[in-house]
Amino acid sequence: MSNIEKALEKAAKEHKRFDGETVEPVLPYVAESFDENKVDEHIVSYYDSIGRQTWTRTVPVMESFRRLRLKIRNVFETNSYKTFAFVSASQGEGKSTTTLNVAITLTQDINCRVVVLDADLRRPAIHRFLGLRPRKGLANLLNNETDVGSVVMETFIPRLSILPAGDKPRNTCELLTSKKMGEIVATLKSQFDFVIIDTPPVLAFSETVPVCRLADGVIFVIEANHTKKRPVKRSLELLQDCNVLGFVLNKEEIASSDYYGHIYKTNY
Ligand SMILES: Nc1ncnc2c1ncn2[C@@H]1O[C@H](COP(=O)(O)OP(=O)(O)OP(=O)(O)O)[C@@H](O)[C@H]1O
Ligand SMILES: [Mg+2]
Numbered sequence: 001m002s003n004i005e006k007a008l009e010k011a012a013k014e015h016k017r018f019d020g021e022t023v024e025p026v027l028p029y030v031a032e033s034f035d036e037n038k039v040d041e042h043i044v045s046y047y048d049s050i051g052r053q054t055w056t057r058t059v060p061v062m063e064s065f066r067r068l069r070l071k072i073r074n075v076f077e078t079n080s081y082k083t084f085a086f087v088s089a090s091q092g093e094g095k096s097t098t099t100l101n102v103a104i105t106l107t108q109d110i111n112c113r114v115v116v117l118d119a120d121l122r123r124p125a126i127h128r129f130l131g132l133r134p135r136k137g138l139a140n141l142l143n144n145e146t147d148v149g150s151v152v153m154e155t156f157i158p159r160l161s162i163l164p165a166g167d168k169p170r171n172t173c174e175l176l177t178s179k180k181m182g183e184i185v186a187t188l189k190s191q192f193d194f195v196i197i198d199t200p201p202v203l204a205f206s207e208t209v210p211v212c213r214l215a216d217g218v219i220f221v222i223e224a225n226h227t228k229k230r231p232v233k234r235s236l237e238l239l240q241d242c243n244v245l246g247f248v249l250n251k252e253e254i255a256s257s258d259y260y261g262h263i264y265k266t267n268y
Helices: 005-015 046-051 061-080 095-107 137-144 173-175 178-192 208-213 229-238
Strands: 082-087 114-118 160-163 192-199 219-224 246-250 263-266
Touching: 046 095, 061 095, 082 095, 082 173, 082 178, 082 208, 082 246, 095 114, 095 160, 095 192, 095 219, 095 246, 137 173, 173 178, 178 192, 192 208, 208 229, 219 229
Parallel strands: 082 192, 082 219, 114 160, 114 192, 219 246, 246 263
Antiparallel strands: none
Protein backbone atom coordinates (compact mmCIF):
# COMPACT_ATOMS: atom_id res chain seq x y z
CA MET A 1 0.00 0.00 0.00
CA SER A 2 1.38 3.42 -0.97
CA ASN A 3 1.84 6.23 1.55
CA ILE A 4 -1.06 8.13 -0.01
CA GLU A 5 -3.33 5.11 0.27
CA LYS A 6 -2.24 4.66 3.88
CA ALA A 7 -2.93 8.34 4.63
CA LEU A 8 -6.36 8.09 2.98
CA GLU A 9 -7.21 4.99 4.97
CA LYS A 10 -6.07 6.70 8.18
CA ALA A 11 -8.10 9.83 7.37
CA ALA A 12 -11.18 7.72 6.70
CA LYS A 13 -10.79 6.10 10.09
CA GLU A 14 -10.17 9.27 12.01
CA HIS A 15 -12.66 11.91 12.91
CA LYS A 16 -11.94 15.52 13.73
CA ARG A 17 -13.95 16.52 16.74
CA PHE A 18 -15.75 19.80 17.23
CA ASP A 19 -13.08 20.86 19.75
CA GLY A 20 -10.36 20.29 17.16
CA GLU A 21 -9.03 16.97 18.49
CA THR A 22 -8.80 13.97 16.21
CA VAL A 23 -10.07 10.64 17.49
CA GLU A 24 -10.24 7.06 16.28
CA PRO A 25 -13.91 6.27 15.76
CA VAL A 26 -15.66 3.44 17.58
CA LEU A 27 -16.76 2.28 14.12
CA PRO A 28 -20.51 2.50 14.55
CA TYR A 29 -22.55 0.25 12.36
CA VAL A 30 -25.00 1.69 9.88
CA ALA A 31 -28.67 0.81 9.78
CA GLU A 32 -29.15 -1.68 6.95
CA SER A 33 -32.43 -0.21 5.90
CA PHE A 34 -34.70 2.51 7.06
CA ASP A 35 -38.02 3.94 6.11
CA GLU A 36 -38.13 7.72 6.25
CA ASN A 37 -41.87 7.58 6.68
CA LYS A 38 -41.41 5.78 9.96
CA VAL A 39 -39.77 8.76 11.65
CA ASP A 40 -42.17 9.99 14.33
CA GLU A 41 -44.01 13.13 13.24
CA HIS A 42 -42.89 14.91 16.43
CA ILE A 43 -39.25 14.72 15.42
CA VAL A 44 -39.71 18.11 13.82
CA SER A 45 -36.00 18.87 13.54
CA TYR A 46 -35.65 15.95 11.11
CA TYR A 47 -38.68 16.94 9.04
CA ASP A 48 -37.52 20.55 9.00
CA SER A 49 -34.12 19.41 7.67
CA ILE A 50 -35.78 17.67 4.71
CA GLY A 51 -38.15 20.57 4.09
CA ARG A 52 -41.31 18.97 5.40
CA GLN A 53 -43.42 20.52 8.11
CA THR A 54 -45.31 18.03 10.26
CA TRP A 55 -46.62 20.51 12.77
CA THR A 56 -49.52 22.85 12.28
CA ARG A 57 -49.17 25.68 14.77
CA THR A 58 -47.50 28.89 13.77
CA VAL A 59 -45.11 28.95 16.73
CA PRO A 60 -41.53 28.80 15.42
CA VAL A 61 -40.66 25.56 17.16
CA MET A 62 -37.40 25.10 15.29
CA GLU A 63 -36.27 28.49 16.51
CA SER A 64 -36.80 27.24 20.06
CA PHE A 65 -34.62 24.21 19.40
CA ARG A 66 -31.97 26.41 17.79
CA ARG A 67 -31.96 28.67 20.84
CA LEU A 68 -31.52 25.65 23.05
CA ARG A 69 -28.66 24.52 20.80
CA LEU A 70 -27.03 27.91 21.32
CA LYS A 71 -27.30 27.57 25.08
CA ILE A 72 -25.74 24.11 24.87
CA ARG A 73 -22.93 25.44 22.65
CA ASN A 74 -22.36 28.22 25.18
CA VAL A 75 -21.96 25.86 28.12
CA PHE A 76 -19.69 23.72 25.97
CA GLU A 77 -17.53 26.73 25.19
CA THR A 78 -17.48 28.16 28.70
CA ASN A 79 -17.48 24.99 30.83
CA SER A 80 -16.58 22.22 28.34
CA TYR A 81 -19.90 20.52 29.04
CA LYS A 82 -20.46 17.74 26.53
CA THR A 83 -22.98 15.39 28.10
CA PHE A 84 -26.55 16.44 28.73
CA ALA A 85 -29.31 14.34 30.26
CA PHE A 86 -32.96 15.17 29.64
CA VAL A 87 -35.24 14.30 32.54
CA SER A 88 -38.78 14.85 33.70
CA ALA A 89 -40.71 14.07 36.83
CA SER A 90 -43.17 11.59 35.35
CA GLN A 91 -43.99 9.60 32.25
CA GLY A 92 -44.90 11.01 28.87
CA GLU A 93 -43.87 14.62 29.41
CA GLY A 94 -41.71 14.70 26.29
CA LYS A 95 -38.19 13.70 27.36
CA SER A 96 -37.45 11.42 24.41
CA THR A 97 -39.01 13.75 21.84
CA THR A 98 -37.03 16.71 23.17
CA THR A 99 -33.81 14.67 23.48
CA LEU A 100 -33.94 13.64 19.85
CA ASN A 101 -34.98 17.04 18.52
CA VAL A 102 -32.16 18.75 20.39
CA ALA A 103 -29.63 16.13 19.24
CA ILE A 104 -30.66 16.49 15.59
CA THR A 105 -30.56 20.28 15.84
CA LEU A 106 -27.01 20.02 17.24
CA THR A 107 -25.91 17.87 14.29
CA GLN A 108 -26.99 20.61 11.93
CA ASP A 109 -23.89 22.53 12.98
CA ILE A 110 -21.07 21.69 10.61
CA ASN A 111 -18.74 18.98 11.92
CA CYS A 112 -20.81 18.43 15.04
CA ARG A 113 -21.20 14.72 15.75
CA VAL A 114 -23.76 13.71 18.33
CA VAL A 115 -24.69 10.43 19.94
CA VAL A 116 -27.98 9.87 21.71
CA LEU A 117 -27.68 7.38 24.53
CA ASP A 118 -31.00 5.74 25.33
CA ALA A 119 -30.74 5.12 29.07
CA ASP A 120 -34.45 4.44 29.40
CA LEU A 121 -34.11 0.67 29.37
CA ARG A 122 -37.71 0.20 30.47
CA ARG A 123 -39.53 2.23 27.82
CA PRO A 124 -36.91 2.95 25.14
CA ALA A 125 -38.09 5.29 22.41
CA ILE A 126 -35.12 6.75 20.56
CA HIS A 127 -34.78 4.00 17.92
CA ARG A 128 -38.56 3.79 17.59
CA PHE A 129 -38.93 7.53 16.95
CA LEU A 130 -36.40 7.17 14.14
CA GLY A 131 -38.05 4.05 12.72
CA LEU A 132 -34.91 1.96 13.35
CA ARG A 133 -34.60 -1.62 14.49
CA PRO A 134 -31.28 -2.02 16.27
CA ARG A 135 -29.56 -5.34 16.87
CA LYS A 136 -28.42 -4.78 20.44
CA GLY A 137 -27.83 -1.84 22.73
CA LEU A 138 -26.85 -0.39 26.07
CA ALA A 139 -28.33 -3.20 28.18
CA ASN A 140 -26.32 -5.78 26.23
CA LEU A 141 -23.21 -3.66 26.58
CA LEU A 142 -23.73 -3.32 30.32
CA ASN A 143 -24.20 -7.10 30.51
CA ASN A 144 -20.83 -7.58 28.78
CA GLU A 145 -22.50 -9.33 25.85
CA THR A 146 -21.02 -7.02 23.25
CA ASP A 147 -18.66 -4.08 22.71
CA VAL A 148 -19.30 -0.39 22.11
CA GLY A 149 -18.41 -0.52 18.40
CA SER A 150 -21.10 -3.15 17.80
CA VAL A 151 -23.95 -1.17 19.34
CA VAL A 152 -23.35 2.46 18.44
CA MET A 153 -25.48 2.88 15.36
CA GLU A 154 -24.97 5.51 12.69
CA THR A 155 -28.32 6.82 11.51
CA PHE A 156 -29.53 8.19 8.19
CA ILE A 157 -29.32 11.68 9.71
CA PRO A 158 -25.85 13.04 8.99
CA ARG A 159 -23.60 13.09 12.09
CA LEU A 160 -26.24 11.52 14.33
CA SER A 161 -25.52 8.19 15.99
CA ILE A 162 -27.55 6.41 18.62
CA LEU A 163 -26.69 3.92 21.29
CA PRO A 164 -30.09 2.24 21.61
CA ALA A 165 -31.38 0.68 24.83
CA GLY A 166 -31.03 -2.94 23.67
CA ASP A 167 -32.73 -6.02 25.04
CA LYS A 168 -34.87 -5.30 28.06
CA PRO A 169 -32.99 -6.46 31.16
CA ARG A 170 -34.39 -7.62 34.49
CA ASN A 171 -31.82 -5.73 36.57
CA THR A 172 -32.18 -2.27 35.04
CA CYS A 173 -31.23 -0.32 38.13
CA GLU A 174 -28.10 -2.37 38.86
CA LEU A 175 -26.92 -2.08 35.27
CA LEU A 176 -27.45 1.66 34.98
CA THR A 177 -25.73 2.33 38.29
CA SER A 178 -22.75 0.10 37.54
CA LYS A 179 -19.19 1.36 37.04
CA LYS A 180 -19.41 0.22 33.44
CA MET A 181 -22.12 2.79 32.73
CA GLY A 182 -19.68 5.55 33.66
CA GLU A 183 -17.05 4.01 31.41
CA ILE A 184 -19.49 3.88 28.49
CA VAL A 185 -20.40 7.55 28.90
CA ALA A 186 -16.69 8.43 29.07
CA THR A 187 -16.01 6.48 25.85
CA LEU A 188 -18.85 8.22 24.04
CA LYS A 189 -17.66 11.56 25.34
CA SER A 190 -14.23 10.97 23.85
CA GLN A 191 -15.71 10.00 20.50
CA PHE A 192 -18.48 12.51 19.93
CA ASP A 193 -18.88 16.25 20.27
CA PHE A 194 -22.01 15.84 22.35
CA VAL A 195 -23.61 12.95 24.22
CA ILE A 196 -27.32 13.45 24.78
CA ILE A 197 -28.91 11.07 27.27
CA ASP A 198 -32.56 10.08 27.41
CA THR A 199 -33.66 8.92 30.85
CA PRO A 200 -36.61 7.31 32.65
CA PRO A 201 -38.87 9.55 34.78
CA VAL A 202 -37.13 10.75 37.96
CA LEU A 203 -39.94 9.95 40.37
CA ALA A 204 -40.74 6.52 38.99
CA PHE A 205 -37.29 4.91 38.92
CA SER A 206 -34.26 5.14 41.18
CA GLU A 207 -31.67 4.81 38.40
CA THR A 208 -32.44 8.18 36.86
CA VAL A 209 -30.53 10.25 39.41
CA PRO A 210 -27.28 8.20 39.15
CA VAL A 211 -27.51 8.43 35.35
CA CYS A 212 -27.95 12.21 35.63
CA ARG A 213 -24.85 12.39 37.83
CA LEU A 214 -22.86 11.11 34.85
CA ALA A 215 -23.97 14.08 32.74
CA ASP A 216 -22.23 17.45 32.77
CA GLY A 217 -25.63 19.11 32.72
CA VAL A 218 -29.24 18.11 33.25
CA ILE A 219 -32.18 19.68 31.41
CA PHE A 220 -35.58 19.27 33.02
CA VAL A 221 -38.62 18.82 30.76
CA ILE A 222 -41.97 20.10 32.01
CA GLU A 223 -45.21 19.47 30.18
CA ALA A 224 -47.21 22.69 29.96
CA ASN A 225 -50.63 22.59 31.58
CA HIS A 226 -49.94 19.10 32.86
CA THR A 227 -46.88 18.76 35.13
CA LYS A 228 -47.71 19.79 38.68
CA LYS A 229 -45.43 21.83 40.94
CA ARG A 230 -45.02 19.20 43.65
CA PRO A 231 -43.55 16.44 41.46
CA VAL A 232 -41.14 18.98 39.96
CA LYS A 233 -40.09 20.14 43.41
CA ARG A 234 -39.62 16.55 44.62
CA SER A 235 -37.65 15.67 41.48
CA LEU A 236 -35.36 18.65 41.95
CA GLU A 237 -34.73 17.55 45.53
CA LEU A 238 -33.74 14.11 44.28
CA LEU A 239 -31.52 15.72 41.64
CA GLN A 240 -29.85 18.04 44.15
CA ASP A 241 -26.34 16.75 43.53
CA CYS A 242 -26.82 16.84 39.76
CA ASN A 243 -26.11 19.90 37.67
CA VAL A 244 -29.60 20.98 36.63
CA LEU A 245 -29.08 23.74 34.07
CA GLY A 246 -32.62 24.73 33.28
CA PHE A 247 -36.05 23.75 32.06
CA VAL A 248 -37.78 23.01 28.79
CA LEU A 249 -41.47 23.81 28.82
CA ASN A 250 -42.86 21.34 26.33
CA LYS A 251 -46.20 21.53 24.51
CA GLU A 252 -46.54 25.20 25.37
CA GLU A 253 -48.36 27.67 23.13
CA ILE A 254 -45.93 30.58 23.35
CA ALA A 255 -42.34 30.62 22.17
CA SER A 256 -39.99 32.46 24.46
CA SER A 257 -36.36 33.30 23.87
CA ASP A 258 -34.84 32.25 27.13
CA TYR A 259 -33.97 28.90 28.55
CA TYR A 260 -30.84 28.83 30.69
CA GLY A 261 -31.85 29.54 34.24
CA HIS A 262 -35.29 30.44 32.97
CA ILE A 263 -37.86 28.61 30.96
CA TYR A 264 -37.55 27.51 27.39
CA LYS A 265 -40.80 26.89 25.60
CA THR A 266 -41.66 24.72 22.66
CA ASN A 267 -44.90 23.71 21.10
CA TYR A 268 -45.98 22.05 17.88
N1 LIG B 1 -44.24 19.25 21.94
C1 LIG B 1 -45.05 18.21 21.68
N2 LIG B 1 -46.19 18.40 21.00
C2 LIG B 1 -47.01 17.38 20.75
N3 LIG B 1 -46.80 16.10 21.14
C3 LIG B 1 -45.67 15.83 21.82
C4 LIG B 1 -44.73 16.86 22.13
N4 LIG B 1 -43.70 16.32 22.82
C5 LIG B 1 -44.00 14.99 22.94
N5 LIG B 1 -45.16 14.70 22.35
C6 LIG B 1 -45.84 13.38 22.33
O1 LIG B 1 -46.12 13.03 23.68
C7 LIG B 1 -45.90 11.63 23.88
C8 LIG B 1 -44.85 11.44 24.98
O2 LIG B 1 -43.62 11.97 24.52
P1 LIG B 1 -42.24 11.26 24.86
O3 LIG B 1 -42.27 9.80 24.56
O4 LIG B 1 -41.19 12.08 24.25
O5 LIG B 1 -42.25 11.46 26.45
P2 LIG B 1 -41.30 10.80 27.54
O6 LIG B 1 -41.23 11.77 28.66
O7 LIG B 1 -40.04 10.37 26.92
O8 LIG B 1 -42.15 9.53 27.95
P3 LIG B 1 -41.63 8.27 28.84
O9 LIG B 1 -41.62 8.73 30.25
O10 LIG B 1 -42.64 7.21 28.56
O11 LIG B 1 -40.27 7.92 28.35
C9 LIG B 1 -45.44 11.07 22.54
O12 LIG B 1 -46.57 10.52 21.89
C10 LIG B 1 -44.94 12.28 21.79
O13 LIG B 1 -45.08 12.12 20.40
MG1 LIG C 1 -39.08 8.56 26.90
